[in-house]
Amino acid sequence: xxxxxxxxxxxxxxxxxxxxxxxxxxxxxxxxxxxxxxxxxxxxxxxxxxxxxxxxxxxxxxxxxxxxxxxxxxxxxxxxxxxxxxxxxxxxxxxxxxxxxxxxxxxxxxxxxxxxxxxxxxxxxxxxxxxxxxxxxxxxxxxxxxxxxxxxxxxxxxxxxxxxxxxxxxxxxxxxxxxxxxxxxxxxxxxxxxxxxxxxxxxxxxxxxxxxxxxxxxxxxxxxxxxxxxxxxxxxxxxxxxxxxxxxxxxxxxxxxxxxxxxxxxxxxxxxxxxxxxxxxxxxxxxxxxxxxxxxxxxxxxxxxxxxxxxxxxxxxxxxxxxxxxxxxxxxxxxxxxxxxxxxxxxxxxxxxxxxxxxxxxxxxxxxxxxxxxxxxxxxxxxxxxxxxxxxxxxxxxxxxxxxxxxxxxxxxxxxxxxxxxxxxxxxxxxxxxxxxxxxxxxxxxxxxxxxxxxxxxxxxxxxxxxxxxxxxxxxxxxxxxxxxxxxxxxxxxxxxxxxxxxxxxxxxxxxxxxxxxxxxxxxxxxxxxxxxxxxxxxxxxxxxxxxxxxxxxxxxxxxxxxxxxxxxxxxxxxxxxxxx
Amino acid sequence: xxxxxxxxxxxxxxxxxxxxxxxxxxxxxxxxxxxxxxxxxxxxxxxxxxxxxxxxxxxxxxxxxxxxxxxxxxxxxxxxxxxxxxxxxxxxxxxxxxxxxxxxxxxxxxxxxxxxxxxxxxxxxxxxxxxxxxxxxxxxxxxxxxxxxxxxxxxxxxxxxxxxx
Numbered sequence: 055x056x057x058x059x060x061x062x063x064x065x066x067x068x069x070x071x072x073x074x075x076x077x078x079x080x081x082x083x084x085x086x087x088x089x090x091x092x093x094x095x096x097x098x099x100x101x102x103x104x105x106x107x108x109x110x111x112x113x114x115x116x117x118x119x120x121x122x123x124x125x126x127x128x129x130x131x132x133x134x135x136x137x138x139x140x141x142x143x144x145x146x147x148x149x150x151x152x153x154x155x156x157x158x159x160x161x162x163x164x165x166x167x168x169x170x171x172x173x174x175x176x177x178x179x180x181x182x183x184x185x186x187x188x189x190x191x192x193x194x195x196x197x198x199x200x201x202x203x204x205x206x207x208x209x210x211x212x213x214x215x216x217x218x219x220x221x222x223x224x225x226x227x228x229x230x231x232x233x234x235x236x237x238x239x240x241x242x243x244x245x246x247x248x249x250x251x252x253x254x255x256x257x258x259x260x261x262x263x264x265x266x267x268x269x270x271x272x273x274x275x276x277x278x279x280x281x282x283x284x285x286x287x288x289x290x291x292x293x294x295x296x297x298x299x300x301x302x303x304x305x306x307x308x309x310x311x312x313x314x315x316x317x318x319x320x321x322x323x324x325x326x327x328x329x330x331x332x333x334x335x336x337x338x339x340x341x342x343x344x345x346x347x348x349x350x351x352x353x354x355x356x357x358x359x360x361x362x363x364x365x366x367x368x369x370x371x372x373x374x375x376x377x378x379x380x381x382x383x384x385x386x387x388x389x390x391x392x393x394x395x396x397x398x399x400x401x402x403x404x405x406x407x408x409x410x411x412x413x414x415x416x417x418x419x420x421x422x423x424x425x426x427x428x429x430x431x432x433x434x435x436x437x438x439x440x441x442x443x444x445x446x447x448x449x450x451x452x453x454x455x456x457x458x459x460x461x462x463x464x465x466x467x468x469x470x471x472x473x474x475x476x477x478x479x480x481x482x483x484x485x486x487x488x489x490x491x492x493x494x495x496x497x498x499x500x501x502x503x504x505x506x507x508x509x510x511x512x513x514x515x516x517x518x519x520x521x522x523x524x525x526x527x528x529x530x531x532x533x534x535x536x537x538x539x540x541x542x543x544x545x546x547x548x549x550x551x552x553x554x555x556x557x558x559x560x561x562x563x564x565x566x567x568x569x570x571x572x573x574x575x576x577x578x579x580x581x582x583x584x585x586x587x588x589x590x591x592x593x594x595x596x597x598x599x600x601x602x603x604x605x606x607x608x609x610x611x612x613x614x615x616x617x618x619x620x621x622x623x624x625x626x627x628x629x630x631x632x633x634x635x
Numbered sequence: 636x637x638x639x640x641x642x643x644x645x646x647x648x649x650x651x652x653x654x655x656x657x658x659x660x661x662x663x664x665x666x667x668x669x670x671x672x673x674x675x676x677x678x679x680x681x682x683x684x685x686x687x688x689x690x691x692x693x694x695x696x697x698x699x700x701x702x703x704x705x706x707x708x709x710x711x712x713x714x715x716x717x718x719x720x721x722x723x724x725x726x727x728x729x730x731x732x733x734x735x736x737x738x739x740x741x742x743x744x745x746x747x748x749x750x751x752x753x754x755x756x757x758x759x760x761x762x763x764x765x766x767x768x769x770x771x772x773x774x775x776x777x778x779x780x781x782x783x784x785x786x787x788x789x790x791x792x793x794x795x796x797x798x799x800x
Binding site for chain 2 (some may be wrong): 064067068100101103234237238239240242245254277278279314315316317319320321332333334335336337387394396397398402403434437442470472476481484485488494525596604605621622624625626627628
């Protein structure tokens, strides 16, 4: 029996995966005894979606990329019926996977996330059984502590220590919360794990519950992830049916149940005290710590909050022992890290590398370099809380301390690659407008300081900047970091401070009236490429100030004295003839 | 609460949830989500009913609604256009994409077109970064867009609506 597997993570669906699945269903229906159609979560090679993988009897596997309903016909006809691989559409997995080590993503793209049997067949829920029947809670905590696992949400707090603190708090009620409020723009690691392997997270939560003495868990998941929510809800129900959640797990007397809470769209709710406020039904405003949630969290009870990726590591560590996990990584950062690789990189997708892998290796060896083929200019790590690491520091290894030393942060795992056509001042402005918008408003420096910084950056991007503005930015940035209560404010200036540090010349160029990447419209001039313009008149009609002239079917011209640089001509031109110079 | 009070609720999901609500804490946000699922926005009547059921003052309910981006106090258009403003989309030209939506529909973000056909929203990240720049119309994602491609897509939606009318 052969299996045909369609990748139906959100990326796959967005790329048209459902239509591909539908076509396969129609074509395979008469042969369903021999050809079984299955689905899986994110395979990780997002740049080649839609992905379809064929497993033959001998388990030879062939991965097809860029599949469309039309291409399905040929794959079915040639490969599935006649056994001849359609070589031109095959994706070379090894090229991308060679430098990766998959612990968190061990099942993503390998199993059908809707079938608990698939998860069990790969050892699922055996770690939980082992923990509750053969280990004391203290032994579980010591194993996790001994593995060196640190929080994958970004801050890198040692997970074993957190569990120990939560265990030490005396209370009848304790909670485990899985933080699945993945809010960084450009990050989709947690979503992919929840969609592709939800049981690994549930199993990690149950083990955490056993370790700290909690009987109840919550998954706080972004409402913007409808597929992840559906997968989680189904996974909780079936795990309960099978006795992996609920009362008296594996006859050990340990009870554990899990509930879902949908977030309502507030970036600050990724902060643990804000997240708790949100579950309690209030505005998600962070409060001052201590007391830390491990002493007083949800409804005032001790609460252990771990991120999705952290929890997805737990069962693997219990099954494979702490030493196996420790064998990957650097001195202070053990195991692996998942990154969502995106931006101007050739092979974007979900990658998991051993800690210690350098940024260059991720971008060039795994990501295949930039789209343009030139060198990358910067890699943005950690989203709005992180910073831009310049190409000159490309040898920086993935390690909490070493990344922090560059001024960026490890963050939750977004890695956006930028090249010469990215303006670093514009990127700083982009992130600051995000955090400014998301500031809850509690601390003055975060509320007003970010606003003043944003105004200054907008001025610089509009060509109205003055040299002293750069000093103001640096000064305000440091003050906001020092005077904000929570992580959002403390890290909000990072994108600005790191670009000021590594790309100061670009800021200076803006002040002198030039945007080297030609992104900031106010600082570029518009022109028309006579080689491309066919005189269709679209731009002429669209130009409100009447700066464009030209006869039909003749090359048009832009009168720069009338041009207001709105960019409308670029958006209407069908031939890419409008130039930014 | 008295089930008689929920008679006006015509959509069952929200009504059922209100009716079943037994005063357990932490239900405010799920109730608001149910109201929005049922009506497409949170109408004033729902605010009153939720306040009554949860015994949380309406002013506080309102405070929670305005804190979270998910909640809307006005009804939406027939089609919802979500322009992704995530980092990957940003570096690949999301600004031009957003500008194109605005030009094509004659509205700015958070507005609904006069004919009630489109609502234009900007969102932080849709999570399909490898398809950037991305726009989602209702439940369908359109990836690797250019302003020109997007105009084509929007015009197809408009034509379809014109034919239906």
